[in-house]
Amino acid sequence: MTDPLTAREALALVTGDFAPFPTTEDRPAGDGPIGWPGYGAAHARAAGRTGESESVVCGTGTVGGVPVVLISFEFRFLGGSIGERTGARAAAAHAYARDHRLPVVVLLATGGSRMHEGMRALLQLQRLAGESARTRAAGLPQIAVLRDPTTGGGWATLGAGSDIVLALPGAQVGFAGSRVRPPGADPAAYTAEAQFAHGHVDAVVPAEALAGTLGRWLTLLTRPADGPVPPPPALGVPRAPAGSGREAVARARHPDRPRADRYLAAFFTSREEISGDRCGGTDPGMLCGFGRRPDGRTVAYAAQLGTATRPAGFRTAARLVRLADRLGVPVLTLIDTPGAANDPAAERDGAGPAIADLFGAVATARVPVTALLVGEGGSGGALALAAPGNTWATPDSYFSVIAPEAAAAILKRAPEESGVTADQLRLRPGDLLELGIVRGVVGPPDSTGPIRSGGA
CATH class of the missing domain: 3.90.226.10 (2-enoyl-CoA Hydratase; Chain A, domain 1)
Structure with missing residues (x-):
């Protein structure tokens, strides 16, 4: 001592x-x-x-x-x-x-x-x-x-x-x-x-x-910000080119595609992170904390970094949302995961209850929650961070009920048919907009307006 x-x-x-x-x-x-x-x-x-x-x-x-x-x-x-x-x-x-x-x-x-x-x-x-x-x-x-x-x-x-x-x-x-x-x-x-x-x-x-x-x-x-948080502008491709579902998945999985840490660095002037779920676990693939905007006001954030989210990550995000809600701080979530971790350790650690807890925290939040899909949107592990009625997408993202490869396997299709399956899933940003899944597709920082709709 x-x-x-x-x-x-x-x-x-x-x-x-x-x-x-x-x-x-x-x-x-x-x-x-x-x-x-x-x-x-x-x-x-x-x-x-x-x-x-x-x-x-x-x-x-x-x-x-x-x-x-x-x-x-x-x-x-x-x-x-x-x-x-x-x-x-x-x-x-x-x-x-x-x-x-x-x-x-x-x-x-x-x-x-x-x-x-x-x-x-x-x-x-x-x-x-x-x-x-x-x-x-x-x-x-x-x-x-x-x-x-x-x-x-x-x-x-x-x-x-x-x-x-x-x-x-x-x-x-x-x-x-x-x-x-x-x-x-x-x-x-x-x-x-x-x-x-x-x-x-x-x-x-x-x-x-x-x-x-x-x-x-x-x-x-x-010093909480007032009202809903505007979604950050796109940092990757300025507009999703017309193409197949397979190409949309490839863009979202590209190793050089901007990740959530770049979005956070561009959106905030300073940040402080919370760490851990208070149940014995941490997940380095989930960044949670509070950041200062250029106007000096505070926004809370929970951001996936492109890895399969562990139960501890979901619990940490739920902790963040509830704390922000109590303090009256609006929340920004950045969605980017191939899905929830589903290995035996994740099951033992309570993947299902952890995801359920985050769904509940977002659903009951009294403060405005804004979500931006910045990469992969893999099934319920991604949807848990989505804001009902206020989720947006970047041009180099996709959102799907399940990964195309897994969907093909479940449907007993050959692996080479995953591209066709991706098209059928209608997972491209433009598809998501047409289906009413997202409010819009964000444009680049120098676009005339911060948000634009449409795009394939």
């Missing part, structure tokens, strides 16, 4: 104008609510050693130009443990955030619930989870920064329960602290880096970059 930052040092990393909330609580009477021998003296020693009256410091400050409520834990105070007064302070901070419509930033460093207060301390986890849920329901963003260490109930409530989870390098992060893990447990599994690799942390951020990263996130999450 690295030498932990104090609560005030952590605050100084991210803001220069922290103003603490006034505190009026007395020290715990005697030895606390369950009469733990020596608790009163231990509490007093912790206060004398740290200069703090509890394990958490709460107040307001400005981060990246955005006013926020800050909750910073003091690990030197009885291991940053959560007791009744810790819970009371954090609850009051959340209430203040809701009353004043401010985001909440939690700088965590805790060993979990305070044993000296027994079940009265453990109940604070319900209290903190409830406060976080109420702040979430109020449409206010919550960002957690995991310091060293972040374990136990603090990780399982204020940490993992936040919208965006950042962590300092090398921080110990896990539900089980170092003294209660199974014998022989690999300590590398309980690190910020391991939690990031398994989809539970959005980014590992060096201390010197924390203020800038937090500032960018807070700006993005508090």
